[in-house]
Amino acid sequence: MRIENWLMGYQLFFWLGVTLALYWGALHLQRKLGGSPLANPVLVASAPIIAFLALSDTPFASYDLGGQVLLFFLGPATVALAIPFFRNIQRVRHVIGPLLVALSAGSLTAILSGVGIAFLLGADKATVLSMSAKSITTPIAMGVSEEIGALPVLTAGFVIAAGIIGAALGGPLLTLLGVRDERARGLGLGVAAHGIGTARAFQVSPLMGTFSGVAMTLNGILTALLLPLVWRLFF
Template sequence: MMLWLAIPLTALLYLLVKKLARRLKSPLVNPILLPALAIIGLLLLTGQDPADYQAGTRPLSLLLELAVVAFALPLYQQAAKIRRQLGPILLCCSLSVLISVGTTLLIGGLVRANPALLASIATKSITTPLAMSVSQAMGGIPAIAAGLVIIVGMMGAILGFPLMRLAGIHHPEAQGLAMGAGAHAIGTGAAAEVGTVQGAFSSLAMVVCGIATAVLAPPLFHLYLWFMS
């Protein structure tokens, strides 16, 4: 039954939470987090096979892959601004990756974490397909990497803009870069809802940080293993 109800149920929950979010204006009312929790709860209560739900939402997954291409539109619209600031943008994104991966390895070293677990955590701030691929190349567990990416993205989408407002960060370009670098595609979706500039710069940061992580994370991880041996 879940096979046939998957798409209507997903769409209905998303639209309901989206409408509720417009009324309450609370970052906790997230149209990705709450429907996901509701569906998980429903599957557990009814004993339905998650594989049936996954198979039922396959058309949505295919559309999602195509929808990612839409992130190119705000990039094109903001191309002039991006070209003028390309150097600082690349520098900021590279530093973001170094900080993200470096702090993960540093904390992991202090607590003597399992290397496979560290390899899975180090890719937490990039998109799921890249995170799974890079993590696996370093000897990590792709399933853990994917789960952490989703958790980090949701946390960024919920807390990102409130935290930036508290910190006095109001520049739209800076906000966009922070969301894309820290919360990848889910954060980029949240940034695009705030403004076109935020969405464009978040898309750019997501792409640049993904590439930078694929390049920088493996040598940093192997350097960590050498140092700890």
């Protein structure tokens, strides 16, 4: 018996419940592993659902009845980014000049190198386009991806992967490069590894987390304002 027939009108509640339970489990697992960015709750919670849907041959549309309810909250959550940003921007005001210079340089580097490498290695056009928003925070990235005609879900996947890579390898890399200033380390994590990098930065110190959080939101806003505009000018 197919699960979507068996559940009848309760598919929405079933998938919502399954997702909440797996997310709760994923949070506990990550806590047990000392907050490791490798135990990303999105990956840990979605992998068993993917496996189940594939093995039971259940259509994604059934799961998506519950999924759409959760995706609805992304909009208000994006708006809510204004609140920590409002508080943190006042703490970094004294270095706003150097901050904007570094953020622009890093953001441009991340976009151009990501798109360039994927393009040169012969990736599909949809892949290249979706790569352009990979360094900005996921809710904004999905919106930008939609605006430029890329695949929002694929972009979300790239964003999460970039965040895990940056959060896991960013610290050792910056130590290797001799960057010891916590403000600079935080800013780097925020620009390249958005929310996942910011969570990592807050594990080190509030100062590093503040810079990372500001970098994440500012990078998201500036990219969202400029990328679709640049895109329209050239294509």
